[in-house]
Amino acid sequence: MNSIERHATNLADVVYGNEALRFDDPSENWFEATKIYRGSMAWDAPGVAGLLRSQTLQKIATHASKRFDDLPLILLPKPLNTNITLDDVIKERRSADYFSGGSVSLEQLSTVLQKSYGLVERKEGPRRPIPSGGALYPLDLFIVANKVDSLDKGIYHFDPYRKGLTKMGDYSEKEFEKIMLQEESVQDFAFAVVISANFWRSRFKYGHRSYRFVFMEAGHVMQNMILLSTAQKINSRPFGGFIDDELMELIGGFNGVDDAPIYTLIAGT
Template sequence: MKLPPARTKGNISVEEALSKRRSRRRFQAGELTSEQISQLLWSAQGAGARGLRPAPSAGATYPLEVYLITSHGVFHYEPMVHEIEAVTSGDCRPQLTKACLNQSWVDHAPAVLVIAADYERTARVYGPRAERYVHMEAGHAAQNIHLQAVGLGLDSVPVGAFRDKEVKQVLSLPGSYEPLYVIPVGCSAE
């Protein structure tokens, strides 16, 4: 599914986005627009000129993969073409919530972004140092999502407490991908 092109101009400054970012966990029901989804995915890993992305990557090895989970299913983000590809259909947020130690904001968010990593892409170049680099990159991508959410007037929260194996199963991740971050996003109900 083709996403609308991402904007590179917004309504608030970086300073304002930084000062407004907070972890917020109460979301309104109702889906995000395709423009909002497009912008959030682009902020995490969208590919620009020569495939370079908003988040830096050690040696441009790009180990991160981003998934979108909505009431419609699980979708994989394809940065080079700015599209999402359906992985599974149906609402798996209740199972994802269970894998996240029953953190109810995962179930109540209209969109959940999951950052996963294929460590091998970076390890081929950097050996044992890759693990550190990949985790740094997940932090870069996650912060981009949080700041972009603020720019869109949305709330988000980073979730790191989950059972890896269960998240992998729920999302049908390939064997070499490890989930690192689960990020519920939605309109504020606070």
């Protein structure tokens, strides 16, 4: 049996090499730490009981989002109606290999943001358009605007409660492309949406299990953004790989432990 065939039948060799399996593998340790056992539920999810007993904590938990009230707010226009059927938008979705350099409208960007992770008023209180563990909503959206009509090039934070954007600063397009590791696939983009996680928002209730919930939620938001982009004839591609410390420095304000970027949508025409 040649080497390729041997590795094809023994995937452990592909992952671990030919050495003996270790007992301190970081990925396996993380997965084990996020498991829930019936006998240890009280400390696996330490904040569940406390949250159920406190109306104050419940109210605070439903208003999750970074706030930059000291910065000027740019109100977003009302989202557009998308008339394409769900069947058609699923069929038409593609991960774009490149972008042509055209711009998108502020209304289109508003539609992607507000209909993917904006505020939805319901009788039980404010919610978002996606499922979230405990309705804690531990994510924030940062926009890297490159070619958006009526919006200056820069980095912005999406405020779902005030339905607007606050400008965080400027950036270099070339620097951003290098951070995303696939420069040819990113260049000439119109906008990017960086999904960042505030892990503590979920961890105070669900302990280590919260990390699974956070990553699941990022996937829900990304799928919303991809489908909304497709419905508006905007090309898009999700990126899970990037240089973490450089992206955090570009946006600013992250410590890389309690909060960090975890997923990015690149979009354009």
